[in-house]
Amino acid sequence: MLTVYHTKKEFEASDCRIAVLPVGATEQHGSHLPVGTDTIFAERYARELAEALGAYLLPAVAISSSIEHRKGRGTVYLKADTLALVLRDIAESLRFSGFDKLIIANFHGGNWIIKPTVRHLNRELGDFQTILLYAGEVARPRYHEIFNHVQNDVHAGEMETSLMLHLHPEYVADIRRQHEAAFVPQAFMDYFDVGDITPDGYWGFPEDATAEKGSKVLALMLEEGIKYIEEVERVTKQVKARNSREAGQ
Numbered sequence: 001m002l003t004v005y006h007t008k009k010e011f012e013a014s015d016c017r018i019a020v021l022p023v024g025a026t027e028q029h030g031s032h033l034p035v036g037t038d039t040i041f042a043e044r045y046a047r048e049l050a051e052a053l054g055a056y057l058l059p060a061v062a063i064s065s066s067i068e069h070r071k072g073r074g075t076v077y078l079k080a081d082t083l084a085l086v087l088r089d090i091a092e093s094l095r096f097s098g099f100d101k102l103i104i105a106n107f108h109g110g111n112w113i114i115k116p117t118v119r120h121l122n123r124e125l126g127d128f129q130t131i132l133l134y135a136g137e138v139a140r141p142r143y144h145e146i147f148n149h150v151q152n153d154v155h156a157g158e159m160e161t162s163l164m165l166h167l168h169p170e171y172v173a174d175i176r177r178q179h180e181a182a183f184v185p186q187a188f189m190d191y192f193d194v195g196d197i198t199p200d201g202y203w204g205f206p207e208d209a210t211a212e213k214g215s216k217v218l219a220l221m222l223e224e225g226i227k228y229i230e231e232v233e234r235v236t237k238q239v240k241a242r243n244s245r246e247a248g249q
C-alpha cells in the first residue's frame with residue numbers, strides 16, 4: 001500500500017495503479033457523535049480497502065455535500081457542484097501521474113453528486129476508471145442480518161452509532177432517545193434542513209446500537225465492497241475483450 005508518507009522514488013518503484021479516496025463529511029451527527037463521524041469511517045474503510053488491494057491510500061476529502069445539515073453548529077459543506085469539480089480534478093491528476101483506477105470510498109449519503117460525476121468521468125478519461133463505492137449502499141441489502149432497523153435509520157442512528165462504538169467508543173456520548181421515532185421520507189431533505197425535521201439532529205435508532213453490530217457491519221462493508229470492485233473488473237475485462245474482437249473484425 002502507498003500513502004502520502006511515501007516518497008516520489010517509492011512511488012516510481014511501485015507498480016501500484018489503483019488509488020483509493022476516502023470521502024467523508026464534516027456535519028452534525030446529533031448530540032452523541034462527533035461532526036467528523038463520516039470522515040473517521042471513510043478513512044478507516046478506505047485504509048482497509050487500500051491494504052487489501054495494495055493501492056494508494058489518498059488523504060480524505062473531509063468536507064463534502066452537507067448543506068442539509070447547515071443548521072447544526074460545526075457543519076461545514078461544499079456545494080454539490082464544487083464537490084464534483086474537486087473529484088474531477090483528483091481523477092484527472094491521478095491519471096496524469098500514472099494511475100489507471102480511482103476508487104471513491106464514500107461514507108456520506110448526501111453526496112448524490114458523485115454518481116453522475118463518476119458516470120461522466122468514465123466516458124471522459126479514456127481507460128482510466130473511476131469506481132464509486134458507497135459503503136452504506138453496497139452493504140444495505142444485508143443490513144437485516146445485523147440491525148433491528150433497516151428503514152428510517154438514516155443519520156447517526158443504529159448503524160453509525162454501532163460503527164463508532166466499535167471503532168472509537170470514547171467518541172460516543174450518552175445516547176438517549178430525544179424524540180418520537182416518527183419520520184418524514186428521507187427525500188424531504190430536498191426541502192428542509194435536518195435541524196428542522198429532527199429535534200436533535202439524528203435520524204434513526206441510536207439507542208439500539210452495539211459495538212458488536214459495528215464490527216459486523218464494517219466486515220460486511222469490506223466484503224461487499226471487494227466483491228463489487230471484483231465484479232466491475234470482471235465485466236470490464238469482458239467488455240474490453242469484446243470491443244477489441246469487434247475492432248479486429
Ligand SMILES: [Zn+2]
Nearest residue numbers: 037038156160
Ligand atoms: Zn454520517
